Amino acid sequence: MIKVKNLKKTYRVHKKNPGLKGSIRSLFNRKWTDKNALKGVSLRVEEGEILGLVGANGAGKTTLVKILAGIIHPTSGDVDVLGYNPFRRQTEFQKQIALIMGQKAQLWWDLPASDSFLLLREIYRVPVAVFKERLDFLVETLSVRDQMNIQIRRLSLGERMKMELIAALLHAPRVMFLDEPTIGLDLMAQKAIRDFILDYRKKHNPAMIITSHYMEDIERLCERIVIISEGEIIYDGSLKKIVMEYAVNKVITARLDKNGPAMKHDFPSDLGEVLAMDDDFIRVQVSREKVPESASLILSRYPVIDLSIEEEDIGTVIESILRKGIS
Amino acid sequence: MTGFLWMRTVFSSELKKMLSYRVDFWVQFPAMVLIQIGLAFFLWDSIFELQNITKMNGYSFSGLMLYYLMVPLVDRILRGVDMRFISSEIYEGTLSRYLIYPVSFFLFKYLQHLAQFFISFLQFILTILLFVMIFGIPDEFQASPQTVIMGTFLLFTASIMYFIFASIFECVAFWADNVWSLLVMLRLTIFFLGGGMIPLNFFPEWSVDFLNYTPFPYMAYFPIRAYFGLIPFDEFLKGAGIIFFWILSLALLLRILWKKGLLSYTGVGM
Numbered sequence: 001m002i003k004v005k006n007l008k009k010t011y012r013v014h015k016k017n018p019g020l021k022g023s024i025r026s027l028f029n030r031k032w033t034d035k036n037a038l039k040g041v042s043l044r045v046e047e048g049e050i051l052g053l054v055g056a057n058g059a060g061k062t063t064l065v066k067i068l069a070g071i072i073h074p075t076s077g078d079v080d081v082l083g084y085n086p087f088r089r090q091t092e093f094q095k096q097i098a099l100i101m102g103q104k105a106q107l108w109w110d111l112p113a114s115d116s117f118l119l120l121r122e123i124y125r126v127p128v129a130v131f132k133e134r135l136d137f138l139v140e141t142l143s144v145r146d147q148m149n150i151q152i153r154r155l156s157l158g159e160r161m162k163m164e165l166i167a168a169l170l171h172a173p174r175v176m177f178l179d180e181p182t183i184g185l186d187l188m189a190q191k192a193i194r195d196f197i198l199d200y201r202k203k204h205n206p207a208m209i210i211t212s213h214y215m216e217d218i219e220r221l222c223e224r225i226v227i228i229s230e231g232e233i234i235y236d237g238s239l240k241k242i243v244m245e246y247a248v249n250k251v252i253t254a255r256l257d258k259n260g261p262a263m264k265h266d267f268p269s270d271l272g273e274v275l276a277m278d279d280d281f282i283r284v285q286v287s288r289e290k291v292p293e294s295a296s297l298i299l300s301r302y303p304v305i306d307l308s309i310e311e312e313d314i315g316t317v318i319e320s321i322l323r324k325g326i327s
Numbered sequence: 328m329t330g331f332l333w334m335r336t337v338f339s340s341e342l343k344k345m346l347s348y349r350v351d352f353w354v355q356f357p358a359m360v361l362i363q364i365g366l367a368f369f370l371w372d373s374i375f376e377l378q379n380i381t382k383m384n385g386y387s388f389s390g391l392m393l394y395y396l397m398v399p400l401v402d403r404i405l406r407g408v409d410m411r412f413i414s415s416e417i418y419e420g421t422l423s424r425y426l427i428y429p430v431s432f433f434l435f436k437y438l439q440h441l442a443q444f445f446i447s448f449l450q451f452i453l454t455i456l457l458f459v460m461i462f463g464i465p466d467e468f469q470a471s472p473q474t475v476i477m478g479t480f481l482l483f484t485a486s487i488m489y490f491i492f493a494s495i496f497e498c499v500a501f502w503a504d505n506v507w508s509l510l511v512m513l514r515l516t517i518f519f520l521g522g523g524m525i526p527l528n529f530f531p532e533w534s535v536d537f538l539n540y541t542p543f544p545y546m547a548y549f550p551i552r553a554y555f556g557l558i559p560f561d562e563f564l565k566g567a568g569i570i571f572f573w574i575l576s577l578a579l580l581l582r583i584l585w586k587k588g589l590l591s592y593t594g595v596g597m
Binding site for chain 2: 011014066069070072089095097098104108118119123
């Protein structure tokens with residue numbers, strides 16, 4: 001459904017020295033610099049797949065999404081979404097995609113959501129009966145019926161995001177781009193939106209690309225992730241595989257007997273790092289090769305009643321890859 | 328037919344929006360008209376008194392006052408949607424939403440412009456009627472149903488021309504960090520060369536002959552003269568032809584600029 005080959009995007013950015021002197025100088029002698037936002041990205045996304053796009057700020061995630069949605073023009077490379085070149089913005093292409101930008105309202109600020117939905121029904125030419133059925137379902141599922149006739153500007157961030165989601169789904173898109181769909185929302189609203197996206201996928205099987213700084217979004221929604229760093233894909237694979245391949249540490253947690261013999265409250269730093277320790281438990285992070293040694297030390301030194309060895313959480317692994325790169 | 332329903336909705340939504348800001352709508356309008364006509368009154372009253380005349384370049388004092396009343400009303404009709412109606416979308420990145428909808432961005436904006444045209448035109452008619460009821464009909468005002476139709480037609484086409492003209496300047500925002508001063512300059516130029524400051528028949532004849540081939544006189548002076556009944560039919564046809572020429576030429580230029588601009592668009596703020 002989405003095919004991208006050797007995609008590059010270079011922005012030309014105006015550079016100005018600080019202060020008044022710099023401003024005056026830039027009036028007569030403007031300096032420009034090229035910023036390579038994407039340096040030859042290639043990927044494919046299939047029907048029904050939810051791809052998580054992960055990367056630090058400025059890595060090129062949003063640029064990629066904007067190119068795929070037809071908003072900006074790539075500098076070079078091939079892009080094919082549903083068989084169309086997005087930048088040509090053909091009506092048939094536009095009718096099959098949706099874009100949600102968590103940081104940017106797409107609905108009309110001065111109109112109540114119900115008016116915006118009506119306008120979108122007409123823009124996308126959704127038959128009245130289908131529109132009513134879809135709207136009813138979406139409004140019920142996201143519990144926003146009471147907010148339908150309130151101006152968008154007067155809604156809370158969570159309510160607005162739910163309305164944005166409804167607006168994006170009224171025409172049942174086959175490809176969805178979700179840029180930070182849960183940003184700024186409380187935990188309940190985040191969960192509601194995640195559940196809803198999964199439910200929508202089950203029913204309509206669209207291809208989705210999600211960018212998010214919330215690891216929980218990625219963990220809950222995506223089976224596959226693409227990590228972008230400085231405009232290049234440094235990892236493209238399953239979420240499970242990334243932990244198997246790149247998690248260098250494991251976490252050992254031991255539950256201790258409070259009434260057991262007095263214990264030494266320390267753990268050798270050459271074996272690993274203590275994450276938490278109390279009278280009745282100890283949690284340490286150790287490298288994979290030191291797991292047997294560390295586990296036997298804990299068992300011999302503390303009155304252990306229960307012991308578990310777990311993989312590092314995905315967020316920590318991805319964060320470490322983003323910080324250090326892939327070796 | 329269903330494909331056009333969205334146009335009606337955009338038009339009616341814009342009307343609703345304007346009416347929902349009714350305080351702004353009704354306060355801004357008379358304030359603007361009163362300032363403009365107040366200035367003209369004191370200036371021209373002194374000139375008529377000093378020179379001890381009853382007519383100047385074919386205008387009586389009350390005729391001039393009617394002219395100066397019509398200038399801000401016509402300006403309001405032409406301006407339609409607010410200044411920076413495209414540039415702000417470019418700077419804030421909200422243009423992106425229009426680029427993913429399966430409708431034309433300019434048609435969308437023009438429908439909003441048309442809604443404003445509609446409301447401003449009603450204000451225009453009501454204000455002129457009020458003036459005539461209070462001060463009577465000036466001698467040179469020879470309106471007839473035919474001249475009203477001609478004037479309205481010219482106003483409508485001029486509003487399309489202004490929309491395209493302003494859009495061209497707005498599109499400079501694809502490359503420049505701020506186009507506000509450019510837009511102010513455009514408005515001042517239209518105001519001066521369109522006869523907003525002084526009717527164009529006060530200008531030297533050679534300059535009027537030249538200006539008649541530019542878009543400016545058709546954005547104030549020409550339609551107002553048509554309402555006055557001072558434009559013969561053959562002159563009206565010539566003027567309409569010039570307006571159409573400019574609409575087509577400017578639309579072509581806008582199309583080129585828009586296509587080039589989109590290549591530079593980065594969707595900042597998103």
